[in-house]
Amino acid sequence: MRLENVWLRYHRRGSWVLRGVDVQIGPGEVAVVLGRNGVGKSTLLQVAAGVLRPGRGRVVDRPARVGWVPERFPADQPFTVSRYLTGMARVAGLGRSAADEAVTTWTQRLGLGAFSSVRLPELSKGTAQKVGLAQAMLRRPGLLVLDEPWEGLDAATRDLVPGLIDEVLAAGGTVLVSDHRGETVRLPAARRWAVAAGSLTEETAPTDEAVAVVEVAVPAARVASTVARLRAEGHQILRVRADASTTAPQAHPSAPSSPSALDQPEGADAVEQAAGEAR
Amino acid sequence: MSALVRMRLAGFLRTGRALAPLLAGLVVLGTLYGGGRAQPAEAYGVSAVVLFPVLAWQTKILLDIEPDVQRRLAQVTVGVARERLAGLLAAVVAALVAVAVALVFPWLVGGVTGPVEPGDRSVPVGIALGLWAHLLAVPAAVALGALASRASAGGAAYGVAVLALGGVGAVVLGLSGSVAPWLAPPIMATARTTAGDAAALTLLGLTLWGLAWSAAAVGGYLWRRRAQG
Missing domain, CATH: 3.40.50.300 (P-loop containing nucleotide triphosphate hydrolases)
Structure with a gap:
C-alpha cells in the first residue's frame, strides 16, 4: 500500500x-x-x-x-x-x-x-x-x-x-x-x-550492529507462529528448513529434544509454508 | 449491504426514536381525516402532502441515530458507495412502512368514501392514484431528509434549517401560480392532480419531475457527504 x-x-x-x-x-x-x-x-x-x-x-x-x-x-x-x-x-x-x-x-x-x-x-x-x-x-x-x-x-x-x-x-x-x-x-x-x-x-534503526545467527529447532506445528513471533521481536528470519535433526543437536547440545519437523508428517506443510514466507 | 440496511433499521427501531415521527404522522393523518369523509384519490393526495415533511424528518432521525464513528466503521467495512446507499435504502424502507400506515389509516377511521355521483372514480382507481402520490413523495422526502442529516448538513442548526426550508418550500413553491415550481418536488401538483383530472401524460410528467428532483437532491446529499469527508 x-x-x-x-x-x-x-x-x-x-x-x-x-x-x-x-x-x-x-x-x-x-x-x-x-x-x-x-x-x-x-x-x-x-x-x-x-x-x-x-x-x-x-x-x-x-x-x-x-x-x-x-x-x-x-x-x-x-x-x-x-x-x-x-x-x-x-x-x-x-x-x-x-x-x-x-x-x-x-x-x-x-x-x-x-x-x-x-x-x-x-x-x-x-x-x-x-x-x-x-x-x-x-x-x-x-x-x-x-x-x-x-x-x-x-x-x-x-x-x-x-x-x-x-x-x-x-x-x-x-x-x-x-x-x-x-x-x-x-x-x-x-x-x-x-x-x-x-x-x-x-x-531508521541503526544498521551497524554486529549480528549472529542462532539456529532453533521447534515442533513443526509451531513453525508459523514461532516465525511470526521472532519477526515481531525484531529478528530476521533467514530461512526455515525441515532437516533440523542433522545439524541442530551438534550446534546446540542443550537444544530441547522435542520432535523435529521431519518426525511429524502433518507438520510438513507448515514447515514448507513458513519456509516460503521466510524466503 | 442488506446487512447494513437491517442494522440501521434495527438501530432506528431500538432507540425508540422511531416513535416520534410515527406519532407525528398519526396526528396529521388524524387531523386530516377528522374533518369529514372524502373520496380516496383526493384524500390520499392531501395525505401525501402532509406526510412529506414527516417522512423527511423520519429520514433525518434514522440517519442521525448512528454515531459518526460507527458510520465510518461501516464505510471502512463495505466501502463508501455502499455505506451511502445503505442509509438511503434503510430510509426508503422506513418510509414505505409509513406509507402503508397512511394508506390503511383512513379506512380504519372512516375518513374515505366510495363514489357518490356518477362519474366519480372507483375505489380501486382512487387507491391506485393515492399509492402513486405517496410513492412519488417517498424519494423526494428521503432525499430532503438525507440532505438535512448530520453527515450532510454538518451542524444541527443547519440540518433543522434544511428540513424546515425544504418542507415549507415544497408547499409554498408548489402553490398554483408559483413562479418557480420546479425548485420543489411536485407534491402539491400531485395533490391537485389526484383531486382533478388525472390524465396519463400529466401523471407521467409529474413522475419524471418528482424523480428528477429526487435525483438532484440525492446528488446534493452525496456531494455534501464527499465534501464533509
Missing part, C-alpha cells in the same frame, strides 16, 4: 493537517505512527484505512479487507455486544453461521463472553474498546489500523494485542498502529513513522 503525496485538511480554508505524505508499506510489515497530540496521527491512520479522503494525492493498493479500531469506540448504540458484533460480521460479508462462529471466537479471546448480552452504552471504556478490537478482527483484515489500541485496556488484553498483530502479519497482512503511551515497545520489529507539522519521516 502506498500513500502518494497525500495532503489533507478538514475545512476548505483550514490549515493542512497532512502535507505531502509519501510512504509505502508492504504485506507482513507493521508500522508505528508516533508524534505529539494533534500532529495528525489519527488523521494519517484514517486516510490509510479509507475513512478520510485526501484533499490531494492518493492511496493506492489498499488491501480489500480493512479492519479499523478507532481511538474511541462508538458505544452509544442500542445493541448488545453479541448483537452488535454479529451485525458487523454480517455487514463484513460473513454468512450467518460464519458470523456466529467469528463472534464466539473473538468474544472468548478478548474476554467479552460475560458481556455478550450487555448493551453497548453500559460497557466500561476498556470493555467497549475490546468490542472495537473484536469488530476489526471478525474477518481477518489485509490491513489492520489500530488507533491507540492499548487505551483503556486491562493488562491482560494489552498483552493480547501484539499477538493479534502477529496473526495479521503472519497471514500476509499489514498493520498500522498509533501510540502515545510507549506501548509499542511491544512491537520491536515495527517501522517507526514520526509525524510532525503534517509531514512524515521514517526513523
